[in-house]
Amino acid sequence: MRRTVIRYRTKPDMADRNAELVAAVFAELKAAQPEGLRYMSLRLEDDTFIHVVETAADDGSSPLPKLPAFTAFQSGIRDLCAEPPVPKGATVVGNYRMLEEN
Numbered sequence: 224m225r226r227t228v229i230r231y232r233t234k235p236d237m238a239d240r241n242a243e244l245v246a247a248v249f250a251e252l253k254a255a256q257p258e259g260l261r262y263m264s265l266r267l268e269d270d271t272f273i274h275v276v277e278t279a280a281d282d283g284s285s286p287l288p289k290l291p292a293f294t295a296f297q298s299g300i301r302d303l304c305a306e307p308p309v310p311k312g313a314t315v316v317g318n319y320r321m322l323e324e325n
Contacts, residue, residue: 232271
């Protein structure tokens with residue numbers, strides 16, 4: 224299993240558009256229900272977005288990039304950003320009812 228946290232800040236006038244693109248990804252995930260993937264996205268009040276991705280595969284392979292909505296989201300992400308996406312590996316230090324226990 225691999226966890227990754229991606230952080231970026233959108234331009235103020237692009238935050239709502241980014242949120243729409245992210246919502247489309249979650250709608251497609253709900254419909255497709257791919258196995259081996261857990262995904263959460265947060266929007267902070269300063270238009271910073273944080274995505275937490277957990278994949279079952281140790282190599283980090285994920286069904287997420289295969290989704291058309293995710294491809295559409297990623298294709299223009301840099302144009303929406305004031306600070307570009309920075310992915311970092313993450314380890315859970317504490318968890319109270321937020322993530323499924325393994």
